[in-house]
Structure formats: C-alpha cells, structure tokens
Amino acid sequence: MFEDLRDLYQEVIFDHNRNPRNFRIMENANRRVDGFNPLCGDKLTLFLKIDDHVISDASFQGSGCAISTASVSLMTEIVKGKTEQEAETLFTQFHEMTTGKTEEVNLEAIGKLAVLAGVREYPARVKCATLAWHTLDAALKNQQEAVSTE
Amino acid sequence: MINYPIEQIRADFPILGETVRNKPLVYLDNAASCQKPQAVIDSIVHTYSREYANIHRGVHTLSVKATDRFETAREKVRGFVNAASTKEIIFVRGATEAINLVAQSYGKSQLKAGDEIVISAMEHHANIVPWQMLCQQIGTVLKVAPMNRKGELIFEEFEQLLGENTKLVAIAHMSNALGTINPVERIVAAAHAKNIPVLLDGAQAIPHMPVDVRALDCDFYVFSGHKLYGPSGTGVLYGKQALLEAMPPYQGGGDMIRMVTFEKTQYAGLPQKFEAGTPAIAEIIGLGAAIDYVTAVGMDTIAAYEAELLDYATEQAEQIKGMNLIGQAAEKGGILSFTLDRIHPHDIGTMLDSLGIAVRAGHHCAMPVMDFYGVPATARASFAMYNTRQEIDVLMQGIKSLIEVFG
Numbered sequence: 001m002f003e004d005l006r007d008l009y010q011e012v013i014f015d016h017n018r019n020p021r022n023f024r025i026m027e028n029a030n031r032r033v034d035g036f037n038p039l040c041g042d043k044l045t046l047f048l049k050i051d052d053h054v055i056s057d058a059s060f061q062g063s064g065c066a067i068s069t070a071s072v073s074l075m076t077e078i079v080k081g082k083t084e085q086e087a088e089t090l091f092t093q094f095h096e097m098t099t100g101k102t103e104e105v106n107l108e109a110i111g112k113l114a115v116l117a118g119v120r121e122y123p124a125r126v127k128c129a130t131l132a133w134h135t136l137d138a139a140l141k142n143q144q145e146a147v148s149t150e
Numbered sequence: 151m152i153n154y155p156i157e158q159i160r161a162d163f164p165i166l167g168e169t170v171r172n173k174p175l176v177y178l179d180n181a182a183s184c185q186k187p188q189a190v191i192d193s194i195v196h197t198y199s200r201e202y203a204n205i206h207r208g209v210h211t212l213s214v215k216a217t218d219r220f221e222t223a224r225e226k227v228r229g230f231v232n233a234a235s236t237k238e239i240i241f242v243r244g245a246t247e248a249i250n251l252v253a254q255s256y257g258k259s260q261l262k263a264g265d266e267i268v269i270s271a272m273e274h275h276a277n278i279v280p281w282q283m284l285c286q287q288i289g290t291v292l293k294v295a296p297m298n299r300k301g302e303l304i305f306e307e308f309e310q311l312l313g314e315n316t317k318l319v320a321i322a323h324m325s326n327a328l329g330t331i332n333p334v335e336r337i338v339a340a341a342h343a344k345n346i347p348v349l350l351d352g353a354q355a356i357p358h359m360p361v362d363v364r365a366l367d368c369d370f371y372v373f374s375g376h377k378l379y380g381p382s383g384t385g386v387l388y389g390k391q392a393l394l395e396a397m398p399p400y401q402g403g404g405d406m407i408r409m410v411t412f413e414k415t416q417y418a419g420l421p422q423k424f425e426a427g428t429p430a431i432a433e434i435i436g437l438g439a440a441i442d443y444v445t446a447v448g449m450d451t452i453a454a455y456e457a458e459l460l461d462y463a464t465e466q467a468e469q470i471k472g473m474n475l476i477g478q479a480a481e482k483g484g485i486l487s488f489t490l491d492r493i494h495p496h497d498i499g500t501m502l503d504s505l506g507i508a509v510r511a512g513h514h515c516a517m518p519v520m521d522f523y524g525v526p527a528t529a530r531a532s533f534a535m536y537n538t539r540q541e542i543d544v545l546m547q548g549i550k551s552l553i554e555v556f557g
C-alpha cells in the first residue's frame with residue numbers, strides 16, 4: 001500500500017526504529033548535548049565519550065519519529081571508533097546527502113547512512129534526519145547549549 | 151442521514167478534484183485552513199478584473215465601487231454573527247491579530263499591574279502569547295483554568311479563578327487541538343456576574359456552527375476568514391461598541407484618522423479607528439462571498455452534517471486497536487486528534503500523505519495541551535462541510551495499513 005514510500009522508509013529504518021541501538025544513558029560521558037526540533041517536538045540527548053580525539057562510545061535518549069530515531073541510532077553506531085575529525089567529515093557528507101547539495105553521494109564513505117538519502121525528496125522531513133547530526137556537531141565543538149533545528 | 155447536497159458542494163470546491171501523489175486528494179486538514187469554493191475564487195478574480203481600487207480614498211468610480219463592496223462585506227459579517235452594528239466589526243489579518251489588538255489596546259488601556267486574565271488549558275498559542283506579552287509589559291497575571299482528561303474545561307475550577315482581580319476572560323469557543331466545544335454561554339454568564347468581560351476565540355467554531363454574538367453576550371469575538379472558506383489574510387474582531395469606543399487605536403496610519411497636523415491627530419470613529427493602512431481589499435470582499443456561500447447551505451445544516459461525520463469517524467476509530475483518541479469531550483466539533491501506539495505522528499503524516507490524505511501532525515500550536523497528555527505531538531484529522539464518509543473510510547484504511555507496516 002505504501003509503495004511510493006519505499007525509498008524513504010527502508011527496512012533498515014523500521015528495524016532501527018523498533019530496536020534503537022545505543023539507546024541508553026551514558027554515566028561516564030564527557031560530552032552531553034540536547035537536540036530539539038521545535039517543529040515536531042522531537043527531543044534527543046546525545047552522549048559521547050571522547051578519549052584522545054577518538055569517540056570511544058556514543059549513546060542517546062529521547063523520542064522522535066522513525067526517521068529521526070533511525071538516524072540517531074545509525075549515527076551512534078557509525079561514529080564509534082572514529083576520530084573527531086572523521087566524524088565531522090561524516091557530518092558534512094551526511095548533510096550534503098540529505099539536503100541534496102551533491103548529486104553523487106560517496107556511498108563508500110557514508111556506508112549504511114545511505115538508507116536516509118530518501119529524505120531529500122521530502123523537504124518536510126529533512127530535519128528529522130539531520131537533528132542527530134547537528135547535535136553531534138555541537139557535541140564535537142563542545143557546545144553546551146541545546147541544539148535546535150530552527 | 152440528513153438530506154445534504156454533498157455532491158453539489160464538492161463540485162463547488164475545485165481543489166477537491168486534485169490528485170496528490172497520484173491519489174485523489176482527501177483533505178482532512180481543515181482546522182489549519184479550509185479550501186475555497188469557486189464563488190470565493192470568482193469574487194477575487196472579479197474584484198481584480200473589474201472593480202479594484204483603494205478604498206475610502208477616492209472620488210473616482212472604481213474607488214467608490216470597491217469601497218461599497220468592502221463595506222457590503224462588513225455588513226455580511228455583521229449579519230453572519232448578528233452584531234448590532236457594523237461599527238462593531240473590525241477587519242484584521244486573522245484571529246491572531248484580533249487577539250493582539252485586544253491585548254495591546256484594551257489590555258494596556260484598561261488593565262493594570264496585578265490584574266488577572268483567565269484563559270484555559272486548551273488554548274491555541276494565539277490566545278496565550280499575546281497575554282503573556284501584556285503581562286511582561288504591564289505586570290498583569292495570567293491564570294489558567296484546568297481541563298480534565300477528556301479535554302473538557304473543569305467549570306467549577308474556572309469559576310473559582312474568577313476573583314476580585316480578574317479583569318478579563320479569554321477562552322476558545324472550540325479547541326483546535328482537541329475539538330472541545332466550551333460551554334461559552336455559562337462562561338460568559340459566570341464572568342458577567344462579576345463584571346468581567348469575555349473574549350471568545352472563535353477561530354475554530356466559526357465554520358462549524360451558527361454564532362450569534364448578541365445571544366452569547368460575549369464582549370469580544372475573533373475569527374479568521376481562511377478557516378471559514380474565505381481568503382487568507384482576513385480576520386474579524388467583533389467588540390461591543392462601548393468597549394471599542396473606549397479603546398485607543400492599535401496602529402496608526404492612513405484611514406484611521408479624522409484630521410492630522412504635526413501637533414495633534416484626531417482619530418476616526420469606529421470601525422476605521424482600528425483599521426490603519428490599506429486592508430486586504432479583494433480578500434475581504436471574498437470573505438463576504440464565503441459567508442454568502444455557507445449561509446446559503448445553512449450553518450445549522452452544516453453543523454448537523456459534520457456531527458454525523460464526526461460520530462462516524464469516532465466509531466470507526468474506536469474499533470482500531472492501537473489508535474488513541476486525544477480529546478473526547480462530550481461537546482465536540484469535527485476534529486479527531488489521535489496517536490498510534492509506537493508510531494510517531496510525523497510518520498503517520500508522511501505515510502497518509504503518500505495515500506493522498508492530508509492530515510496535520512504536530513503540536514497544533516498548543517504545546518501546553520501536548521504536555522498535558524504527555525505526548526510530543528498528535529496526528530489530527532479535521533472535517534469540513536465537504537468531507538464524506540468515504541473519505542473517512544480511506545483514512546481509517548490507511549491507518550490500519552500503516553499500523554501493519556510498522557508492526
């Protein structure tokens with residue numbers, strides 16, 4: 001019945017929505033930033049543990065739609081073990097992919113995150129996918145105040 | 151089933167023939183804004199093609215004609231809400247501007263620090279923020295009358311809030327997030343018993359039921375034209391003449407003056423005193439056409455038809471496992487706010503959109519209502535005079551399918 005949406009709601013997204021990865025409070029986190037999408041009320045808290053410029057652990061808490069939940073869940077998986085620099089590069093690539101700024105997505109670099117490329121056809125939903133990454137960006141820059149997609 | 155010319159009515163709204171994502175449009179976002187009948191579209195085309203000029207300013211023929219049409223629209227609005235005089239009908243941009251006007255003009259001139267304004271727990275941000283701004287400016291205090299889990303005003307607690315310091319009650323006639331129709335006659339009576347004036351936010355009520363401001367005896371009544379099948383950019387503030395006379399202008403400029411020198415300005419009388427600058431001329435004339443349209447069908451008839459639609463939709467919704475209705479007041483207009491277990495309203499909105507169904511997903515400019523129910527957002531289907539049972543069937547089928555897909 002929802003054939004038209006297959007590009008947006010891929011099975012991976014349903015999977016991460018049902019069973020979000022790294023969905024926990026991290027007691028020993030050294031970065032913690034809140035992200036908020038005032039348009040829809042989505043809220044998340046991102047926890048990072050950064051040792052020697054490497055993200056050794058990432059987790060989150062919060063509630064959101066399937067797109068935003070899958071996005072943050074996938075993100076916590078992929079950034080673990082990356083350097084801050086590598087994570088920043090991913091943020092840029094992800095942003096370009098979801099806002100359609102580059103036609104060609106470097107699939108290899110972006111890996112599993114490519115399942116979220118479908119949002120570019122749904123302008124109303126782009127922020128659902130990017131909230132997690134803006135929050136990560138703030139955490140990497142060690143900003144304390146909450147991030148809003150406005 | 152009542153005898154209702156639904157086929158004719160649907161044919162009058164050209165957009166209802168559109169397809170969305172290759173599916174016939176099922177438009178159920180009427181509480182946000184309604185679609186327009188051909189008569190309204192034609193009216194705007196007619197004004198701009200044949201009778202347009204600025205109003206109240208020229209001796210030339212077109213200006214006189216446009217002024218006449220504009221003032222005819224005012225008379226139509228007066229008749230529609232049964233105001234005593236066209237002096238009591240102020241044209242504004244919408245319900246939001248009307249409430250801001252009352253807050254800034256009436257509020258600032260008649261209220262003082264310590265005075266209390268009573269609103270309810272189910273207000274739209276448009277009936278919260280202007281009062282908060284006033285409170286910050288002059289030190290008035292905002293009091294909120296609570297509601298119960300069904301989304302009904304707890305009348306006894308509302309009444310208890312009305313005290314010596316209460317100087318204004320501002321309350322929704324019908325809630326946009328829940329559909330609740332408030333007991334406005336009782337509210338006005340209770341407030342007037344203590345000499346407290348009442349503003350009713352009629353943004354949602356006006357397209358769904360007959361409104362008689364003199365029978366209600368409210369002091370202010372506000373609504374938006376775009377929710378009444380009229381053009382956007384139009385709205386109405388009704389106020390009792392004595393109150394409006396005592397209020398200072400809201401904005402200054404052309405059209406609202408009698409005489410200006412650099413030393414002193416004499417303001418125009420009602421209603422021009424509150425209508426500074428060039429208004430939305432063609433749109434307000436179009437609002438007159440919208441009023442003609444709904445009046446021809448009959449507000450009582452529309453109310454009865456929509457009540458049947460809501461009953462049918464509620465029955466269907468109650469049979470869907472995992473579908474939770476938010477707002478189950480005994481007195482309710484055509485709004486079905488809901489959540490689905492484990493499915494976010496935004497996903498509901500996108501998925502239904504792929505089936506051609508337009509619903510609203512979000513906080514409906516009523517974040518405190520969302521907080522009350524402990525949800526970030528809801529999905530909302532809202533009905534208008536042109537919706538059908540078949541469309542509700544399409545909606546419910548879509549909801550069942552998406553529950554399946556999410557698993």
Ligand SMILES: Cc1ncc(COP(=O)(O)O)c(C=O)c1O
Binds near residue numbers: 244274326353354515
């Ligand atoms: C109850 C209520 N009040 C006020 C408003 C504000 O109306 P507008 O945005 O047309 O000014 C709305 C619109 O959604 C509403 O539903």
